[in-house]
Every structure is written in C-alpha cells, then in structure tokens.
Amino acid sequence: MEHRKLTWAKKVPRHKIKKLYEQDAKGIYDEELVDDVGLSLYVRVDSMLMVTSSNLGKAVCIECRTEIPHNYNRNFLLKCSKCGWTILFGEFNDSYKKQTLHGYGALPELKNFYEKYPLAKTYAEKMFLIDWLIHTFHGNLHERPSRPTATNVIEGSNADVANLIFTLAYGEGSTVAAEELDKWLDKHKRSIHKHIDPSTGKNREILD
C-alpha cells in the first residue's frame, strides 16, 4: 500500500529553551528564537492532539484533518471520508508509539496552547504562552499531578527536563515570572516524577 510516510513533530532541544530564558532574563527579546521555540512547540502539540484523539478512538486524517473513528483493531482500515487517505490502524498506531505523544492527562492545557498560540502577536505574549505550557502537568490541577508536560515537548530524559526547568534563568529583564518555578516544583513533588531531584537532575533518596 502506497501512502505518505508518517512523521510526527519532534521535541524541542533543551539548549534552545535555555537560551530563550537566558536572553529574556537579560532583556534581550529575540523574536526569531521565540518564534522558533513557539512554533516547534505548536507543531509538537498538534501531533500530540492528533495522537491523543486516535488513542481515544478517533484517528485524524494527516492530509485534511477529518476525524476517522476506528475500533482499535490493527487490521481496521482507516479511510478518510473527505480525501480518501487510507492506512491500516495498526500501521498508523505503530507510527506514534513510544514517542511520548499521548496527552490525555494534559488535554485542556494542550488545547489551550494550540488555540491561543496562533493569536499571540508580541514577543511577550508568545513567551507567556511558552512559559505557561512548559510549567503545566498532566493532571495539572489535581492533588497528585502525573507527569510534567515539558517531558512531552522538550528533548531529554525526565531528569534532564526537570533539571532544565529548575535551571531556567530569570532576571531583571524577564518577561515571565520566576514564581512559576515554585509552583512547578510544588507540583513536581506531588507527581510521579517525585523521585527526581530537579536541582541535580538525579534521583533523590526517598526517606519515607
């Protein structure tokens, strides 16, 4: 069967996020970098929304975005009613497995970013949305959040990502609030990643 090769958006490299915050802290508002990071996050979130929809029973046509309900059977033929794109569900499912693209726990946050980011015009508006997204969790408002959304959208191990969030720069020029880190750390301590010490990027000794 001939079909377009399925590719999903990659995660954003840590060094770009790090540089964005370092410059922001110094009052250097790099329009090109904020667009680069923001649009990379946007396409990654788009991929996550498509994969999550498929995991919930509705695949999304990669050509025209029409929803295609399926029954999770590997031999089920996904066929777009609008443009005719087809693929076996099993093959479609394999294309996104193990890529940390499932976003069920963070759906309200992912949708919010996806809807608002294209409307952001200024550097500060873009920076605010980027900062907001990378400080959310799956189960963002739950007593026990699951995992940091940053691990879905930023490259590196869970520990690497936690350490990146911990070490993001804030300063006189910052357009974003350092308090977001405190809130994030509080959620992190209650999350399934609580074994990771964000300050070192290593596992901490659990004393309880």
Ligand SMILES: [Zn+2]
């Ligand atoms: Zn289609």
